[in-house]
Amino acid sequence: MNRPTNINSQYLLGGILLLCLSATLSNGQPTALPSSGFKKTILTRDFVSEGVAVADLNKDGKMDIVAGYYWFEAPNWTRHEMAPSRTFDPRKEYSNSFLNLGMDVNQDGWDDVVVVDYPGKPGFWFENPKSKSGEWKKHIIADSVGIANESPGFIDIDGDGRLDILCGDMAKKQIVWLKPPSKPGETEWKRFALSQENVPGTEQYSHGIGYGDVNNDGIKDVVIREGWFEGKTDKKSGNWLFHPASLGEPCSHMQILDVNGDGKNDVVSASAHALGVWWYEQVSDESGKLNFKTHLMSNTTAQTHSSIMADLNGDGRADYITGKRFLAHNGRDSGDADAPMLMWFEFTPGQEPYYKEHLIDSNSGAGLNIAVHDMNGDRKPDIVIANKNGVFLFENQLKSK
Secondary structure, three states, X not given: OOOOOOOOHHHHHHHHHHHHHOOOOOOOOOXXXXXXXXXXXXXXXXXXXXXXXXXXXXXXXXXXXXXXXXXXXXXXXXXXXXXXXXXXXXXXXXXXXXXXXXEOOOOOOOOEEEEEOOOOOEOEEEEOOOOOOOOOEEEEXXXXXXXXXXXXXXXXXXXXOOOEEEEEEOOOOEXXXXXXXXXXXXXXXXXXXXXXXXXXOOOOOOOOXXXXXXXXXXXXXXXXXXXXXXXXXXXXXXXXEEEEOOOOOOEOOOEEEOOOOOOOOEEEEEEOOOEEEEEEEEEEOOOOOEXXXXXXXXXXXXXXXXXXXXXXXXXXXXXXXXXXXXXXXXXXXXXXXXXXXXXXXXXXXXXXXXXXXXXXEOOOOOOOOOEEEOOOOOOOOEEEEEEOOEEEEEEEOOOOX
């Protein structure tokens, strides 16, 4: 997926010290660091998935947690199997579930489960059997499109209120989006190309993709680490213009926002397999061409292979959440097995350095995607993660600003 990267000894020592500080309590117990502002619940320490989602799968009004082929029933987190699966060995194997999404795909009133498998394999979804026993029916998404890029996004591309999948198509080397069925009862997703063929960001193990208005023209663009595709009103045009730019190392999900409050949107990303979290300031070169200047935000931990935005502290601004993908390459990378941290950054536009870093936990980490949802009805976004270290819920107890 990506070659091993050396990480300095200061980082390694820091990770070991933080791991020593972390509590190791049994399932269901709050184990977050005292000052983190989050209550941690361990659903399982089994490695079952690096994707995670939330959905009300049994229609009891409570949000359940999905990890791969399993779902954990709220409020006691009883474990159920959607299809035959198993626990994986975190030091020898990858799972069959890299990213998950909960949504009513066929619009029958019951939440289903979307699974993005190993990079390059077709995505699929499990159809909810409506509380009937037995294996959930599996449907392949979009005629076996091999989903390239290890950080596909669940994003509403066309503004219809339903999440689509933004990713690369390995076969034609295009940036595409996959649209769920539009009419009740339908099961097939549709594939739409944004780019021409043979463009960057579409290799099997490409890292990093994001969606937002880069050039402030009111139309959202697609960013990859090699540059950005200029958006068009027609989301199905297939010929978005590519602008080369330097947006860093192989990374996780790329977030587009105005970090410093200058009215221009910047890009925030984190290293998928090395060390670093950065923001890329939008600047103009001497010719007036749009470009980016790199700023290091954090070198607290490596392998930050996923991110998501949510307003955790109630200040009206979305915060950046990321964490270490524990044993990302089964322990083969430098620092791969160090303390699995979960952290968030609040942004302070107009006040340098424009962000504050907060540690949530040092014995969990994150997987290939992070789920955020109000799980307990207190109107605060909570955090759910799954990775080689287990499946975890972090209930948000931060005081609103």
